[in-house]
Structure formats: structure tokens, C-alpha cells
Amino acid sequence: MRCRRSASRLFAATAFSLALSGCMQMSLDDLGEASPEIPAKLLSEMKKKGMSPDAPVLVRIFKMESELEVWKVDGSGKYALLKTFPMCRWSGKLGPKAKEGDRQASEGFYQVSASMLNPKSQFYLSFNLGYPNRLESALGYTGEALMVHGACSSSGCFALTDQGVGEIYSIVSRALKAGQGAFQVQAYPFRMTPENLAAHRRDPNMPFWKNLKEGYDIFEVRRREPQVAACNRKYVFDAEFKVGMLAAPLAACPERLDQPDQAVLAKARADDEKYREMAEKTFAPLAYQDGGMHPSFRALLASNGDLKLAQKVSNINYPISRPGAALADPFDSDE
DSSP states (O other), X not given: OOXXXXXXXXXXXXXXXXXXXXXXXXXXXXXXXXXXXXXXXXXXXXXXXXXXXXXXXXXXXXXXXXEEEEEEEBTTSSEEXXXXXXXXXXXXOSSOOOSTTSOOOOOEEEEEEGGGEEEEXXXXXXXXXXXXXXXXXXXTOOOOOXXXXXXXXXXXXXXXXXXXXXXXXXXXXXXXXXXXXXXXXXXXXXXXOHHHHHHTTTSTTHHHHHHHHHHHHHHHHHOSOOOEEEETTEEEESOOBOTTOOOOTTSOOOOBOSOOOHHHHXXXXXXXXXXXXXXXXXXXXXXXSSOBOOHXXXXXXXXXXXXXXXXXXXSSOOOOSXXXXXXXXXXXXXX
């Protein structure tokens, strides 16, 4: 039913609004022609930020906020944010993908190489995330062909406008052609803040999400790609194991030789303290009917209808997936 804006739900609504603060707002006129070449405006932005078009790239995806970030290495040798793209559609709910046909968009750490780019996708352009990764395969997760693509339609994928995916494709393909062997994609349920974690503390996926946050924290503090392995049924990051002792996803973790990163540990401790403070507050769970859509696209969908929006965001004659669910208030609840 429709959410009641009671005091008990106010903090959750406020937290969600803050998460979306600063989000771009757009009109149908903002949705320009798609191109697989890096636009001149974006090249100018790279130059302004001290980035070479050939520099390594990294992608972060956030479901709840419906945003995709593209990061590039700048003159300092660290990653810096180039651009945030609003996602037009993702499907399922918050949480990892576990089986074929569950409509879940995945969460985890992935490596995308040049062979995983598809310039002839039925959804304009796309790249395969590589789901299931090594850990997911070991856990018995099933499914395939989970993509980032255009056309604003999703069944386990992250869909953008043709214009958006065209820009992303041009950036990552340039980096791969310049010698980056593969770029990392980090897919999260939401921005891994103490507030968001506290709001979802009763979700059965919380142990998994706290594991994802370990890699998130490394990137937040060091602005470099975390090195990813797996053991004991979870991800391990930046691990240096004894010679000859390689991590296996389902096996107990072998002894590590490396010392903890004190700056990353300090962030984790501060976040945990804030988490405990926030956990005392009352939050209302977000109840997605089926995935999400960036608020800008939700507003366009509500005012223009799914057919007009679908025609504007893509040259592909393909309908927006489940427009009714995309329009649903994310604070809808049966409570």
C-alpha cells in the first residue's frame, strides 16, 4: 500500500533523499544522440581533470541510487571520478543474483576485458559483467549474459540510455585498446555508508554487504583498485598469502602475510561506530516491486509515458521493462 509519511518513516525517507541529493535532473531534450566515440565535451572534461583518454578506467554501480560512476586514473596516479550516469532501469531487488531467471541484477566484483564488449548488441552497445565470477560459480549461482547496455529495459541487467551507454562504452573501450587488460566493475546495493547499512541491518544479505564494504573502503581511502580473491565463501581484498597457498572460494582462508592497511581500518572503525549509533534509530524497509529507475527518468516516465520515453532514450524499438514497477514509490510497503 501507499507509504504513510509517519514519524517512524521520516528518517528513512530523509536518508533516501540525501542519498539522491545532487542527482542530475533532466528533460527529454537532454537525451541527445548516441555515439560510440568519446564526445568532445567529455574529452574536455578529462583534460580539465588531468586525465588521459587512454588512462585506466574503473566502474562503480549503485542499485538503490540507480547510478553508475566512471572513474579514471589522473595525473596523480590515483582514480578520480570522471562522470556519474543515471541508470534508466535495473531489475529485481537489493541483494546478489543467485539463479537463472530471478531477474536479479548482480552485486559483487567483476573484471571486464575487451572480449566482453559487444558493439553489435541488440540493446545498442553493451559489455558483459562476467557473472558468475569465480566466487559466484563456486557458490553454485547460475545465470549468464548480465550486461550493462542501453534501451532502458532490464531482466537482470543495468540499463542506461543509448547516449549514456555510448559514452561509457567509448571510455572503457579506449582504455582497453590502450593496454588496460581488464577494468574492474564494483556493483553494490547502495552507497556503503553507515546510514544505508543501518537502514538495512535486518536484511539477510547484511553479512554479504559488509563483505562488499571491505573492498569499497579500500577504494574510498586509497583511490586504487582493490585486488580481489575469494576464500571461506567470501571475498578477500589485497591479500598476500604464503607462497604456494592460493585462496580457493570454498576453502578456509590460508594464512596471510600482509599487514592491515591502517587508514582503511580507521575508516572501517569510524563507520562501524556510526553504524551502531544509527542502528538505534527506526528505519522503514524499501520495498521494490521490481528493480529501480533513477528519479529523473521516473519523473520523465510519469509525465511523458513509457512509449515516448522509450523512443527518446533509445534508437532500439524496445519497451521500457515493467513501467508500472518503475513508477512505484520505493517507500511502498505492506506494513
